[in-house]
Amino acid sequence: MENSAGIQASLSGRYATALFELARDSKALAQVEASLGTVAQALTESADFKALTASPLVSRADAAKAVAAVAKSLKLDATTTSFLGVLAQNRRLNQLSAVIRAFRQLAAAHRGETTAEVTSAHPLSADQVDALKQQLRTRIGREVAVDLSVDPSLLGGLVVKIGSQMIDSSIKTRLNSLAHAMKG
Numbered sequence: 001m002e003n004s005a006g007i008q009a010s011l012s013g014r015y016a017t018a019l020f021e022l023a024r025d026s027k028a029l030a031q032v033e034a035s036l037g038t039v040a041q042a043l044t045e046s047a048d049f050k051a052l053t054a055s056p057l058v059s060r061a062d063a064a065k066a067v068a069a070v071a072k073s074l075k076l077d078a079t080t081t082s083f084l085g086v087l088a089q090n091r092r093l094n095q096l097s098a099v100i101r102a103f104r105q106l107a108a109a110h111r112g113e114t115t116a117e118v119t120s121a122h123p124l125s126a127d128q129v130d131a132l133k134q135q136l137r138t139r140i141g142r143e144v145a146v147d148l149s150v151d152p153s154l155l156g157g158l159v160v161k162i163g164s165q166m167i168d169s170s171i172k173t174r175l176n177s178l179a180h181a182m183k184g
Contacts, residue, residue: 012095016102019083024110028079033107035080036100042074043097044150053093063088101147108145115145117161121154121170136162 023032042049052058052066067088071081087093101117108115116136118124124132129146136144140162151159155171 010098010102011092012098013102015083015087015092015095016099016106019079019099020103020106020110022083023079026079028077029107029110031077032080032083033104035074035076036103038074038076039080039084039096040100042070053096056091056094060089060091063091063093067093104145104147111143111145113143113145114140114162115147117147117149119149119151119154119159121150121152121156123150124148132158132160136160 019032020029023029043053044050049070052063052070058066064085067084068081071084076084084093084096087096087099105115118132129148133144133146136146144162153172155175157170157172157174158167159170159173160167
């Protein structure tokens with residue numbers, strides 16, 4: 001797998017690798033990936049859930065109970081639910097976003113896809129994501145999975161990272177370049 005050594009080197013990568021291998025071996029990759037997508041969305045949309053994962057003040061037992069309740073309400077699969085419990089018990093819920101990103105990279109590589117990290121100023125619509133995937137597929141010559149994030153400081157445009165390549169069409173970067181050119 002491309003970049004799997006780099007993923008395994010980080011703490012979040014080791015957790016993601018363990019979850020990926022468990023999901024692959026139990027033929028539950030699709031379910032776990034879907035559940036992690038739901039968790040990622042909950043992290044984005046729920047300030048309370050995000051605070052739970054980030055707070056060092058929540059005890060292990062309380063964190064485990066809370067993630068079990070969240071998992072039940074989100075209808076997550078059993079493997080992902082157990083995994084969240086392990087993160088809570090090990091006080092690693094603060095690694096959840098990084099674990100999800102690493103898992104997605106491992107799953108994409110397993111399917112023969114390349115993962116593109118895409119940061120936009122505003123959430124992209126399904127049509128925009130499909131158009132972006134098509135353009136990246138044409139440029140790279142193979143399937144591309146996208147890992148989306150939002151950074152309002154970009155003002156507009158996109159930043160796309162694929163491996164060591166970066167395409168930065170953000171308005172923020174263009175304005176900074178213009179300001180730099182005007183100084184010189």
